[in-house]
Amino acid sequence: MAQLVFFSSRSGNTANFVSRLGVDALRIPISPDEPMPAPDQPYVLITPTFADGEGRGAVPRQVIRFLNDPGRRALIRGVISAGNRNFGKFFAASGDVIARKCGVPLLCRFELAGTDHDIARIRDGLHRFWRETCLTTA
DSSP: OEEEEOOOOOOOHHOOOHHHHSSSSEEEEESTTTTTOOOOOOOEEEOOOOOTTTTTSSSHHHHHHHSSSHHHHHHEEEEEEEEEEEGGGGGGGGHHHHHHTTTOOOOEEETTTTTHHHHHHHHHHHHHHHHHHHHHHH
16 A cells, blocks of 8 residues: 555644554654655545634645645645534535645545544555555556
8 A cells, every 4th residue: 555644733633543544654743843754655645624613724734834845745646634523514624625726535534533433444445545546547
């Protein structure tokens, strides 16, 4: 399977989710002073959502900074977003924004740190996605 790249805030929900997936992943740092990871192959991005009550600011600043680099942006193949259902229509909205701006599919959404069912569903979905992506790009 290709790479995963993820961002997790200090709450650690997304990091916990990625750890439970049991796959290798590169982490976008919390601090803007730390160096960004340099993916060397296509990847799926996993990110939380930080939207306010109006949906503004959905994509974390560090994720925007990461994707503003043309080399890193060129390798994104899909996005998975996390959120909190308390935000209603803005639940996991970062995925919608990134999918639209980067021209990639929004593969999935999950709430907070995800459930065991989310882990199984997303792990299987990633394997299927990469298998189909590899078959169509060869």
